[in-house]
Amino acid sequence: MSYSDELLFDNIDEPNLKSIEVYEQRGGYDELKRVLRELPPETVLNELQASGLRGRGGAGFAMGTKAGFLPKGDMDKYLCCNADESEPGTFKDRELMQKNPHQLIEGMIIASFAAGINKAFIYIRGEYEDQADVLEAAAKEAYDKGYLGENILGSGFGVSLVVHRGAGAYICGEETALLDSLEGKRGNPRLKPPFPANAGLFQGPTLINNVETLSNVAHITKMGGAKYAEIGTEKSTGTKLVSISGCVQKPGNYEIELGTPSRELLFDLAGGPLPGREFKAWFPGGSSSPVLTPAEFDLPYDFDSIAAAGSMLGSGAIIMIDDSVSMVDVALRTAKFYKHESCGKCTPCREGTSWTVKMLQRVEDGLATPMDLDIIESVCDQIMGNCLCVLGDAMAMPVSSMVKKFRPEFEAHIEAARLKRTPLDEATLADELNLAEMATSA
Amino acid sequence: MTREARRFEDTIPQLADTPVPDDLKAWIIDRMEMYPDKKSAIIPCLMAAQKTHGWLSPEAVDQVAAVMKLTPAQLVSVASFYDMFELEPSGNRTIYMCTNISCMLRGADAVMEELERQVGVKNGGVSEDGIFLRNFECLGACDIAPMASVDGHFVGPLTVEDAKTLVEDIRAGREVLAKKQLSRRPVAATLWQNGGRAEGYDVSEGGES
Numbered sequence: 001m002s003y004s005d006e007l008l009f010d011n012i013d014e015p016n017l018k019s020i021e022v023y024e025q026r027g028g029y030d031e032l033k034r035v036l037r038e039l040p041p042e043t044v045l046n047e048l049q050a051s052g053l054r055g056r057g058g059a060g061f062a063m064g065t066k067a068g069f070l071p072k073g074d075m076d077k078y079l080c081c082n083a084d085e086s087e088p089g090t091f092k093d094r095e096l097m098q099k100n101p102h103q104l105i106e107g108m109i110i111a112s113f114a115a116g117i118n119k120a121f122i123y124i125r126g127e128y129e130d131q132a133d134v135l136e137a138a139a140k141e142a143y144d145k146g147y148l149g150e151n152i153l154g155s156g157f158g159v160s161l162v163v164h165r166g167a168g169a170y171i172c173g174e175e176t177a178l179l180d181s182l183e184g185k186r187g188n189p190r191l192k193p194p195f196p197a198n199a200g201l202f203q204g205p206t207l208i209n210n211v212e213t214l215s216n217v218a219h220i221t222k223m224g225g226a227k228y229a230e231i232g233t234e235k236s237t238g239t240k241l242v243s244i245s246g247c248v249q250k251p252g253n254y255e256i257e258l259g260t261p262s263r264e265l266l267f268d269l270a271g272g273p274l275p276g277r278e279f280k281a282w283f284p285g286g287s288s289s290p291v292l293t294p295a296e297f298d299l300p301y302d303f304d305s306i307a308a309a310g311s312m313l314g315s316g317a318i319i320m321i322d323d324s325v326s327m328v329d330v331a332l333r334t335a336k337f338y339k340h341e342s343c344g345k346c347t348p349c350r351e352g353t354s355w356t357v358k359m360l361q362r363v364e365d366g367l368a369t370p371m372d373l374d375i376i377e378s379v380c381d382q383i384m385g386n387c388l389c390v391l392g393d394a395m396a397m398p399v400s401s402m403v404k405k406f407r408p409e410f411e412a413h414i415e416a417a418r419l420k421r422t423p424l425d426e427a428t429l430a431d432e433l434n435l436a437e438m439a440t441s442a
Numbered sequence: 443m444t445r446e447a448r449r450f451e452d453t454i455p456q457l458a459d460t461p462v463p464d465d466l467k468a469w470i471i472d473r474m475e476m477y478p479d480k481k482s483a484i485i486p487c488l489m490a491a492q493k494t495h496g497w498l499s500p501e502a503v504d505q506v507a508a509v510m511k512l513t514p515a516q517l518v519s520v521a522s523f524y525d526m527f528e529l530e531p532s533g534n535r536t537i538y539m540c541t542n543i544s545c546m547l548r549g550a551d552a553v554m555e556e557l558e559r560q561v562g563v564k565n566g567g568v569s570e571d572g573i574f575l576r577n578f579e580c581l582g583a584c585d586i587a588p589m590a591s592v593d594g595h596f597v598g599p600l601t602v603e604d605a606k607t608l609v610e611d612i613r614a615g616r617e618v619l620a621k622k623q624l625s626r627r628p629v630a631a632t633l634w635q636n637g638g639r640a641e642g643y644d645v646s647e648g649g650e651s
Contacts (some may be wrong), residue, residue, distance in 0.1 A: 001454065013628045063618035076478070088542045088580035097627060119478070126489065126526045127538070127581050129594030129627060162476045167485050168525030186523040202478050244630075245544040245584030252585040252630020271634065287543050287580075319544055319584070333543050337579055343523075 050225030057210030089317035107217035236302035285314025288394030290401035338395030349392030366417025533574030544584035
């Protein structure tokens with residue numbers, strides 16, 4: 001059932017596709033011209049809604065619906081393209097921006113036209129220096145050709161575009177933190193509501209979409225929303241870029257039809273496990289998705305099937321873990337990342353991620369008891385749903401899923417590491433016990 | 443005007459007694475005009491100043507503050523949030539080695555150890571010849587795991603031997619690991635059809651953890 005025609009990756013490696021000449025030779029910007037000439041904004045919005053396109057950044061919210069939330073009327077409205085791709089395991093937007101920046105820009109212009117937006121920004125993570133250079137060059141080309149700026153192609157519609165570089169903070173991929181960062185502040189998430197559609201960037205109505213989502217827009221208006229909705233499954237329409245990494249033979253970005261069996265992605269596309277090894281666990285949607293096991297290889301890869309299995313499709317980043325890897329290492333590395341990236345605003349996340357790392361380190365060092373595993377799960381439970389944003393949940397979900405699904409491995413690790421304890425470890429442990437006793441007797 | 447407000451403004455460095463390199467000043471002024479609110483330009487302008495000075499020295503921050511007419515305290519409060527700002531002296535060449543999950547699974551820790559040996563500093567250190575080495579969270583290139591960013595250019599997949607070549611290339615002023623530059627890598631479907639080889643890019647050997 002796999003969809004054979006590529007949309008986003010069509011001719012992606014054509015030499016110099018990133019230049020406007022080559023992009024136009026391949027029909028680029030023809031769709032923008034047609035839309036501005038023939039379609040009223042409401043029709044474009046209707047096509048986007050009919051397509052069923054769901055956000056490709058992680059949350060999977062319907063893009064057309066989101067664009068429809070923006071108030072009508074004459075005021076400054078903003079589009080922020082979220083190019084802060086920082087979820088571990090995700091690298092699809094990088095490829096799109098580096099190789100086909102005009103596909104994104106054309107999509108952004110059409111989306112802006114549909115939602116009545118006059119100021120657009122691409123917030124790209126600071127580490128993507130080469131990709132930001134490509135985007136800046138592409139934006140300049142589009143300005144020179146009259147596709148950006150005021151009164152585009154004589155249509156009376158105008159939108160500006162600024163490529164804005166971040167400076168290294170995972171949290172800025174969270175949409176309200178992105179807005180604060182774009183306003184020149186520390187990237188702390190905001191309380192919602194108000195939602196960005198009403199009060200976003202500079203307190204104006206703001207639409208925030210992922211690179212891959214916006215790159216789809218011109219394809220959707222071109223083929224028609226209904227036609228696009230025929231690709232994929234009923235509730236997960238279209239193609240998806242899947243970033244496959246970790247312990248596989250052929251890591252990389254693959255464009256698939258949503259609903260393709262996961263096994264096909266992992267074995268046919270990514271080439272299966274490395275020689276002599278077997279898969280043990282996998283993250284189906286970035287490092288913040290609860291891990292799945294080989295028992296779930298036959299799940300169709302779409303938003304709802306992965307959610308029904310207790311995980312999430314997220315950004316479409318699959319990380320494979322094989323039998324040579326300790327789940328304790330994976331859990332610890334995952335937790336350390338979120339601890340480092342917690343902005344510190346909400347207590348459950350700031351303290352919860354920090355204590356989870358400490359407890360997992362005790363597991364690693366053989367200083368833990370199986371009871372620590374219960375405490376880890378309880379801490380994770382108390383982070384979830386209790387913060388302004390989902391960064392804390394993003395650690396709690398995978399870590400607690402690892403402890404739950406691989407508990408015997410964690411317990412075996414505790415026992416094995418305990419037997420290897422050194423006199424120094426014993427002294428540390430004795431100190432801790434003394435402190436605990438003093439605390440209880442005081 | 444209240445007294446407090448005057449004192450607050452007094453902490454903004456005056457352009458008259460803060461020399462700012464002409465191109466940096468012009469860049470900051472241009473950048474401020476791109477946004478409805480000039481404060482949006484804070485992060486890009488601090489980055490430009492960091493590129494000019496090598497790190498966000500107090501002088502660098504004062505220069506941005508003077509041109510933007512903001513207090514240095516506000517700028518530093520923003521800068522300290524982000525990983526890429528260096529508030530202490532740094533090197534003129536930068537290696538970010540990814541040690542996050544996908545790279546860890548493919549042997550990043552061993553590559554990092556070798557990098558530390560070759561550069562001659564521990565994580566976060568600057569060598570005498572100005573190479574800054576630190577581990578970094580996921581850089582968004584897990585297809586070439588384990589990978590590193592050298593002055594913003596991504597290279598991988600790295601073997602332990604590559605770590606040595608990488609540092610030698612930096613010291614010799616050559617392009618770093620020319621055969622492993624991400625910019626030359628085609629998309630996965632094309633690359634693997636050709637056994638991991640493409641024009642100017644080759645991972646057909648090595649890359650295994």
